[in-house]
Structure formats: structure tokens, C-alpha cells
Amino acid sequence: MKLSNIFRQEKDIAFEEIPIRDNFYQTSSFFPMPVTLISTLTDDGLTNLGSYSLCFPHIISGNHSMILISRGSSNTAQNILKRKVAAINFIPDRKKYMKNCVELGYPGDTTEEKMKKSIFNLVPSMREGNEKYPMIVSEAIQVFECRWDDSFNYKINESEYHFVLRIEKIVMQTYWKDALETGVEFPPLPVDYGFREGIHFWFSKFSAPYAVDVPSDRQVEASHIQFQANRIDPSIQWELEACEKLKKVPKIFLNKVLKGIVQEANNQKVTIITPAFLDSIKN
Ligand SMILES: Cc1cc2nc3c(=O)[nH]c(=O)nc-3n(C[C@H](O)[C@H](O)[C@H](O)COP(=O)(O)O)c2cc1C
Known part of the structure; x- marks a missing residue:
């Protein structure tokens, strides 16, 4: 045995x-x-x-x-x-x-x-x-x-x-x-x-990985947005707190919104997206 x-x-x-x-x-x-x-x-x-x-x-x-x-x-x-x-x-x-x-x-x-x-x-x-x-x-x-x-x-x-x-x-x-x-x-x-x-x-030997759901608390939702946002332009990184602010954006618009913000960050030569930056471009 x-x-x-x-x-x-x-x-x-x-x-x-x-x-x-x-x-x-x-x-x-x-x-x-x-x-x-x-x-x-x-x-x-x-x-x-x-x-x-x-x-x-x-x-x-x-x-x-x-x-x-x-x-x-x-x-x-x-x-x-x-x-x-x-x-x-x-x-x-x-x-x-x-x-x-x-x-x-x-x-x-x-x-x-x-x-x-x-x-x-x-x-x-x-x-x-x-x-x-x-x-x-x-x-x-x-x-x-x-x-x-x-x-x-x-x-x-x-x-x-x-x-x-x-x-x-x-x-x-x-x-x-x-x-x-x-x-x-x-x-x-x-x-x-x-x-x-x-x-x-x-x-x-390799065997196919299995998925385990992440706990569905608020923090995790924000980190999911952060994952997606950080992939748009690797030279621009997002703070988790900034992502918290976008949790209410409907999923189908999220990518468009993120790309728009990254574009604006590029225009202003900003490399870290903070809650303050989001507030500054809101208006
Ligand atoms: C699967 C495997 C992993 C190895 N990993 C290491 C390692 O991380 N560090 C190390 O010093 N040697 C490691 N070795 C031994 C080196 O491959 C060995 O020293 C070899 O001569 C290095 O080749 P090189 O002299 O052309 O650099 C490993 C060997 C094998 C087969």
C-alpha cells in the first residue's frame, strides 16, 4: 500500500x-x-x-x-x-x-x-x-x-x-x-x-488546471477591473482604489470606459491612475 x-x-x-x-x-x-x-x-x-x-x-x-x-x-x-x-x-x-x-x-x-x-x-x-x-x-x-x-x-x-x-x-x-x-x-x-x-x-506531467471561484466581496470585483485595466496599456497602471470607483459601470461599457481613461492618462502623461485622477477627468 x-x-x-x-x-x-x-x-x-x-x-x-x-x-x-x-x-x-x-x-x-x-x-x-x-x-x-x-x-x-x-x-x-x-x-x-x-x-x-x-x-x-x-x-x-x-x-x-x-x-x-x-x-x-x-x-x-x-x-x-x-x-x-x-x-x-x-x-x-x-x-x-x-x-x-x-x-x-x-x-x-x-x-x-x-x-x-x-x-x-x-x-x-x-x-x-x-x-x-x-x-x-x-x-x-x-x-x-x-x-x-x-x-x-x-x-x-x-x-x-x-x-x-x-x-x-x-x-x-x-x-x-x-x-x-x-x-x-x-x-x-x-x-x-x-x-x-x-x-x-x-x-x-501536465494536467489541466481546475478553476476555483474567488470570494465575491467588493475588493475582488475591484481587482477584476484592475486586472482588465492594467492590460490595456502596460505603461499605465491602476490603483485598486481607482478601480473601486468604476464598479457601477455596466460590464458591456467597462472596456470602453477603461480605454477612454487610459487615453486621457496618455494625453496628460499620467502613468498611475489614482482616484484623484478619475475625479479630475470626470468633468
Ligand atoms: C531540470 C534541471 C534543472 C536544473 N536547475 C538548475 C538550477 O536551477 N540551477 C543550477 O545551478 N543548476 C541547475 N541544473 C544543473 C545545470 O543544468 C547544470 O549545471 C548545467 O551544466 C548547466 O549548463 P551550463 O553550464 O551550460 O549553464 C539543472 C539541471 C536540470 C536537468
């Missing part, structure tokens, strides 16, 4: 303390993480792909950034230190892709050696400008094209460099971009389960 079933039958569920070891996310716990391939540029201008799961949203308002934790000696870390540019490619859940991510995650290979083993196709960066950027993975569902912000302390120790990667561009396969707008279908993104017993990486 599975241990999880035994637990379910027991009346009292008992917690036990786990020793906190180095790499606690792999050794002292189960920890769900994304699976990304990070592309960076070598001295010779080649694109290097490295597998990385310790890659999470870090600054979510203002300087939108990811944090990446890497060994200091990895190709990825060395390339970021020298050229700053990187792209975070989110790979879909297919066993052959996960197997290749594990091969590309084997330390010590040079870029030439490892890229011979890669089954992924590379296409040019979507960033504009004359600078050279790492290529991106055409099989990826979405790609964050980033630049290292070296104003943050990055060196924890040799096995732990923390890179704050500012997001310059997000690109997504058209099919999934449409799904993002409608929110009814989700891309098959795998989860790296963290757990390491020494010989395997463990990935869990």
Missing part, C-alpha cells in the same frame, strides 16, 4: 522534523519548480542552452525581473557575467524534451559539446536593435528575453550566483497568446519536482 493511502486512513496525521540540508529544495522537501532552458551567448557568439529550474519571478512591479540561481562556474553564469543578455525558454511537457533537458543539464560540457546533443531548434531573438542576443528555442511555449541587472549583489558563494534578470521582452506562441487572453486553455508546462535521490530528475 502506498504511504499516502496509509496516511489518509489514519485519524491523527503526525508531522516529523526533517533536517535542513544544503539544497534543501531537493534533499529536505518536495518542491515544485518550472523547467526552463536558458540561452546565453558564448565568447564566440554561439548560443548556449543550460537547464534551470531555480528561476522565479522576483520583482513584479516596476523593473519586472526574474531571479536565477546558478553555479558560478556554469556556462550560463559565465556568459551572463560577460555579456549580460539571456533568454528564459519555457519548454513544454514531452518526455523526449525532459530527457534532453537532463542531458543539457550535465555539468562540465563546453557549449560546442553540449549543443551537438541538443534536439531543440534555435531561432533568432525577437529583440530589436543592433546588439547580439542569444537565440531562442522554437519549441518553447513562451520566452522571457532578459538582461542581467548587476546592481544587485549576485555572489553568495561559488556554487550559488543569484542573477536578477530584467525582462525586456516576453514572447509566446500565438496559439497560447490567444489562450492567455481567453483564459480557458492552459499550455502543457511540466513541473520539476525537485526531489533528488541521486540518480534521477523527477518531472510531473
